[in-house]
Amino acid sequence: MSTQAILEELLRLYPDAKPALRYSSPYELLVAVILSAQCTDERVNKVTAELFKEHNTPETMLRLGQEELERAIYSCGFYRNKAAHILSASRDIVEKFGGEVPSTLSDLQTLAGVGRKTANVVYSVAFGGDAIAVDTHVFRVANRLGLASGKTPEAVEEGLMRAIPKNLWSKAHHLLIWHGRLVCHSQRPDCKSCTLAPCCRYRADNP
Numbered sequence: 001m002s003t004q005a006i007l008e009e010l011l012r013l014y015p016d017a018k019p020a021l022r023y024s025s026p027y028e029l030l031v032a033v034i035l036s037a038q039c040t041d042e043r044v045n046k047v048t049a050e051l052f053k054e055h056n057t058p059e060t061m062l063r064l065g066q067e068e069l070e071r072a073i074y075s076c077g078f079y080r081n082k083a084a085h086i087l088s089a090s091r092d093i094v095e096k097f098g099g100e101v102p103s104t105l106s107d108l109q110t111l112a113g114v115g116r117k118t119a120n121v122v123y124s125v126a127f128g129g130d131a132i133a134v135d136t137h138v139f140r141v142a143n144r145l146g147l148a149s150g151k152t153p154e155a156v157e158e159g160l161m162r163a164i165p166k167n168l169w170s171k172a173h174h175l176l177i178w179h180g181r182l183v184c185h186s187q188r189p190d191c192k193s194c195t196l197a198p199c200c201r202y203r204a205d206n207p
Contacts (some may be wrong), residue, residue: 034113037078058099145199
């Protein structure tokens, strides 16, 4: 099955694929994406629903401080590192970009505490840019379906960028995430109901 055919089938399966994180500004999205590392979107949404009531700008987040922020995001896991990353990025946004989240990928990647995946998500979702963010779902599904092969997120991202038309990068990101969440699980993938099983390397290796 060609890359185009795989994407067409994913579009058929998930026509409304979009981010599950709730946000109302680029800054809120940035914070939510940082919190989502190794945490469910459902949990992040519960935490940010409270956090963003009073702390939804970099200025108000900085006033909250490390210890208070740690307590607020504790249930998301890795709360010390995540709090430090959020505050570092917030400080850069205030000091280098006048309090506004930068809208270019290159500028987003300069923010302290913001990795490539987070920058790609914010760039594509908040600003409509063309980018593919490789999280655990995208990494797994892309390798299994043969859309891209790689042992690192960077290698898979490069492979996907070569295989998929640029104007579909952002959409493909969401399609692969939803397929990973609903069907192609890391453990016990639902291969029997997967319409992409015939072209799946994982299924071929695990009949």
